[in-house]
Amino acid sequence: MEDNKTFETTKPSLAPPSGGGGGVHVFAPATVANVVCGFDVLGFAVNEPGDEVIMRMTNKPGITISKITGDDGRLPMDPAKNTVSVSVQHYLQSIGRTDIGLDIELHKKMPIGSGLGSSSASTVAGLFAIKTLLGDDSDAAKLLPFAMKGEEMACGHGHADNVAPALLGGFVLIRSYDPLDVVRLPHPAGLWCAIVFPDVDVPTREARQIIRKNIQMKDAVTQWGNIAGLVSGLFMNDIDLIGRSMKDVLVEPVRSMLIPDFYKMREMAMELGAVSFGISGSGPSVFAFTKDEDTAHRITQKLQKHLTGLKIGSNGYVSTINDAGPRVLG
Amino acid sequence: MEDNKTFETTKPSLAPPSGGGGGVHVFAPATVANVVCGFDVLGFAVNEPGDEVIMRMTNKPGITISKITGDDGRLPMDPAKNTVSVSVQHYLQSIGRTDIGLDIELHKKMPIGSGLGSSSASTVAGLFAIKTLLGDDSDAAKLLPFAMKGEEMACGHGHADNVAPALLGGFVLIRSYDPLDVVRLPHPAGLWCAIVFPDVDVPTREARQIIRKNIQMKDAVTQWGNIAGLVSGLFMNDIDLIGRSMKDVLVEPVRSMLIPDFYKMREMAMELGAVSFGISGSGPSVFAFTKDEDTAHRITQKLQKHLTGLKIGSNGYVSTINDAGPRVLG
Known part of the structure; x- marks a missing residue:
């Protein structure tokens, strides 16, 4: 999409530095x-x-x-x-x-x-x-x-x-x-992740500051029932349990206000077959878990098209979970 | 211990009822x-x-x-x-x-x-x-x-x-x-549970009412980090992780006030080698996880002796986790 940002993909050279080692x-x-x-x-x-x-x-x-x-x-x-x-x-x-x-x-x-x-x-x-x-x-x-x-x-x-x-x-x-x-x-091997970054400004410090410092015990109980369910689902390879557990009654209701059409995007993702949908970190990126790569691609495409309609640039990424962490290239 | 309550252990008969079936x-x-x-x-x-x-x-x-x-x-x-x-x-x-x-x-x-x-x-x-x-x-x-x-x-x-x-x-x-x-x-197969009931009155309704309805987000985060750790430890058979995770910054500080010498009993249990120690339900019973049966017995004996010294009757139980639920007897 023409509105979308791109990032440099040229590989920098690894020529030996002047006067140094490898x-x-x-x-x-x-x-x-x-x-x-x-x-x-x-x-x-x-x-x-x-x-x-x-x-x-x-x-x-x-x-x-x-x-x-x-x-x-x-x-x-x-x-x-x-x-x-x-x-x-x-x-x-x-x-x-x-x-x-x-x-x-x-x-x-x-x-x-x-x-x-x-x-x-x-x-x-x-x-x-x-x-x-x-x-x-x-x-x-x-x-x-x-x-x-x-x-x-x-x-x-x-x-x-x-x-x-x-x-x-x-x-x-x-x-x-x-x-x-x-x-x-x-985590289940077949778990895919669709990520969309809407190019709007949500600084981490400000995203933290809007979170309530005092909450209700009953909401906290809901939240820790869910995190316990998510962790169980990860160990049990139970993608449906993972999806049922990924609900946030404390942070998302506040932070979602900083993300354009958050609930509309969730609705779109879930209709396309997402297991779950939510905010990545402090936003504005959103992510969905899916059971296959195709669904993940359909979600990034649909959400990015929607953002383009709102005249908001975006990036989309489709990936499995990276189990290796950092690695030496080439 | 003579102060301790005992419960009827005679097995009632299963004679056919008058006019009914089995x-x-x-x-x-x-x-x-x-x-x-x-x-x-x-x-x-x-x-x-x-x-x-x-x-x-x-x-x-x-x-x-x-x-x-x-x-x-x-x-x-x-x-x-x-x-x-x-x-x-x-x-x-x-x-x-x-x-x-x-x-x-x-x-x-x-x-x-x-x-x-x-x-x-x-x-x-x-x-x-x-x-x-x-x-x-x-x-x-x-x-x-x-x-x-x-x-x-x-x-x-x-x-x-x-x-x-x-x-x-x-x-x-x-x-x-x-x-x-x-x-x-x-759960790990080798997990033992020591339970001591101090015979003091803590009605469930009242024990619920003293719990704070409003809490701080930072305490809730501590709590759900711990429940996620406990669930992980159960799946991973990692008794040390289970022990590290069994901390309660929200409910125990309040409910422990209703239990005689709660923190003293915890200290005794941990010194005897308990994996963790806490309140069972709304109390006043307390329980400890241990890695073996002997440690569990030593804990119930020591805590019951301590309660006797306080002129409080008690019951002690040592058990593994019951995986069967209810069962038909004899």
């Missing part, structure tokens, strides 16, 4: 946080979209950012202000390797402020890149605290429901933040 | 509702204690209650006021069999008002008895709405977190009440 090119996935009934504690990674980082060793200690693409100039090139370099710097400090020189290229392949964990994908790509460059093949989970540092800088809160699935892949529960307790959940 | 003797289990972090939506059944119903066909249409034992005269003999007969009557009406004549004996084998689902056990025993008498071998789950009717009469609310596990056995999630959606959860 480089690495890493992809990290977008993520859907909250997953309707799991506000602040659930998230999953998708195969598309995602961000890419190219990282090269240099001879001069310290981190430089030589290039950012796909951000319309919105992200800082200053390494002290960019979430990627800041989280990498935290990691290097923790292992006592601030002697290392690094150059970072960040290639945004997804919209910023979309509710798809854009900053998390970049941060995780950066952390996975430095881990790979250093030949460290230990568990990626140890990078989580550093990714959360980046998230805190980007969003004003150190939540893990985007960074944890971006880093670990798959479906992830943040059981507790203090102490941090992350549980990887299974 | 009879049936049914046991239904006690249940632990809420399970710490699953207020109003989780419960499990135990092997001990439980209630017993003897039901016989009679020649005269209508229900009579000929005997109730173990209740200290607290339960109504009037069939229009007793939860067992009322729920059986609802069931008979639903199948158009109000022509049947029935006599009921109810033998309470556990304390009333204990937070162990006493009324649920009786009701479920009654419903399972009539189903058995009628030779109906269909799924017991269909009895759930009738059991909830009895629960509504006994407690003033038609909750299912006691009746569902009493009826279905095992660990049960009430995903939703409207529509009713019940999910049976697995």
Whole structure:
């Protein structure tokens, strides 16, 4: 659709940097946080979209950012202000390797402020890149605290429901933040995800601020019955139970107001056979689970056409759940 | 311990009733509702204690209650006021069999008002008895709405977190009440349950009334992170995750005030190796999960001794989780 944004797809070169060692090119996935009934504690990674980082060793200690693409100039090139370099710097400090020189290229392949964990994908790509460059093949989970540092800088809160699935892949529960307790959940293999990003502005900070701080116990009981049902459905491979459980009586009623025609889009998705439909993270992206790829494509097409009619640009993505997390490209 | 209550253990006879057909003797289990972090939506059944119903066909249409034992005269003999007969009557009406004549004996084998689902056990025993008498071998789950009717009469609310596990056995999630959606959860085979009932009065209605109607979102998030963790632990056979997840920041801080030395008892149980400790239902019974039978016995003994020191009578039970639900005896 002509209204829709596109993102750079040219692959940047991996030529050796001047005066430095080899480089690495890493992809990290977008993520859907909250997953309707799991506000602040659930998230999953998708195969598309995602961000890419190219990282090269240099001879001069310290981190430089030589290039950012796909951000319309919105992200800082200053390494002290960019979430990627800041989280990498935290990691290097923790292992006592601030002697290392690094150059970072960040290639945004997804919209910023979309509710798809854009900053998390970049941060995780950066952390996975430095881990790979250093030949460290230990568990990626140890990078989580550093990714959360980046998230805190980007969003004003150190939540893990985007960074944890971006880093670990798959479906992830943040059981507790203090102490941090992350549980990887299974999911039905045949679950597809349709994502549509309507190009309207919903900053994460503001989307958080409109959420009620005080709620009714009876609504909370409904919500935790549902999250328990969703988790059960994931373990039981019961897609219908997953669908029945994905209801949100607390956050969606408020945040949906920031999304154009949210309930109309839900109606369309459900009529086309979606298992469930909801807001991705703090929005404005919406997502649907489906039982097959075709249904997912039909949903993104119909919703994007509807948004075009509203003169709103959009991006559509169809993907299974990404179980691998970040990976080295080519 | 001499202070502790005992309950009748003599087996009533199953002699044919005067002028009627054969009879049936049914046991239904006690249940632990809420399970710490699953207020109003989780419960499990135990092997001990439980209630017993003897039901016989009679020649005269209508229900009579000929005997109730173990209740200290607290339960109504009037069939229009007793939860067992009322729920059986609802069931008979639903199948158009109000022509049947029935006599009921109810033998309470556990304390009333204990937070162990006493009324649920009786009701479920009654419903399972009539189903058995009628030779109906269909799924017991269909009895759930009738059991909830009895629960509504006994407690003033038609909750299912006691009746569902009493009826279905095992660990049960009430995903939703409207529509009713019940999910049976697995559990580690080696999980033991220690239960102590301190003989103090905590009526269910009052225990509900002191719970806050308005809560903070941040506490609700903590709670649903924990219920999701508990459900995950049940599916993953991860007893440590089960233990870490069984924390309640919303209901226990209030209800524990009605239970003598609750936090002291928790400290004792955890020191003896409990996986978790909390209030059973609305209390005053408390329960601990353990990894073995010996630890469970040590916990009931220590807590009962402590209560004796406070001049409070108690009952102690040690059991695995009851996966069978109600059963016909001997």
